[in-house]
Amino acid sequence: VTGVQTCASDxxxxxxxxxxGVWKPTLVLVRxxxxxxxxxxxxxENKFALGSGARLISVCYFEKENDWWLSKHIKKPMCSTVLSLDWHPNNILLAAGSADLHCRxxxxxxxxxxxxxxxxxxxSKMPFGEVMLELKDCGGWVHGVSFSPSGDQLxxxxxxxxxxxxxxxxxxEVTQLTTDHLPLLSVLFVSPTEIVAAGHNCCPYQFTYKGPGALEFVKKLDIPKQTSKGSMSAMQHFRNLDKKATEEDSNExxxxxxxSIMQLCIVSGEKGKVEKFSSVSLDGAMGIWTFKH
Known part of the structure; x- marks a missing residue:
């Protein structure tokens, strides 16, 4: 069963x-x-995971006999809102970042x-809900998680x-890199060693991971826009001073x-070699980026 899934504050x-030619919704019993x-x-695409403020994850799957979507809950040991999810390539393991400062x-x-x-x-033992890994005190709310193409790194x-x-x-083994950027909100593996992350700085950044202790910042992926500063009339000059308390004509x-960029998604290519990825932002825009390997 394939389709588009949505969730909301309701x-x-x-x-x-x-x-x-018409999109028809089916309600899921997420409880x-x-x-x-x-x-x-x-x-x-035979199941999906849904995180919530109820301190649990609903794993939803389609039951053919009754023709509806059911859910099973992973509750322990989460103590706060689930903020991010990602699936392992084996379709079984699920990574979750939450507001209790843990990554699991x-x-x-x-x-x-x-x-x-x-x-x-x-x-090796994987009954439903089994905690395979729990990393405490990740330095703050865990906004984004992403498995590598092999599934061996997170x-x-x-x-x-x-x-x-x-x-x-x-x-x-855990390798951490503290950046001098504003907090990042989304992270995405685009190859076995390359990672793209974005957040409150409004542009994507590239990082590379070569092994334990070898996580490095590579470059900023955004190309700065050239702003053409024309001559400003005296009227515009004083209008800006009056309205914005600044002489600048634009605060772009x-x-x-x-x-802030809220989410990064793969558009084309496999996770092992992503060709294009998208970014969506609070400014209402979506950007599609070509990643050069």
């Missing part, structure tokens, strides 16, 4: 299917009493719809302006986005 989630904050399809990896194995999973570097960004990677293939940023 505590509901819908799966939208295209029939005869939450607080706002839904994030939602993510699994790689095989859970098993979201549903025996009704999928075969028993094999062992991974994160662990990157996250937190509210203390840091980006971190935990490497399951290297004994779950020299970046493509004029407000």
């Amino acid at each position: 505590r509901n989630a819908y799966v939208w299917s295209l029939k005869d 939450i009493n607080r706002a839904a904050t994030c939602v993510k399809w699994s790689p095989l 990896v859970f098993s979201a194995y549903i025996k009704d719809i999928e075969e028993k999973p094999g062992p991974t570097p994160w662990g 990157a996250w960004v937190a509210h203390n302006s840091s980006i971190s990677v935990v490497d399951a293939a290297q004994g779950k 940023l020299n970046t493509l986005h004029q407000n």
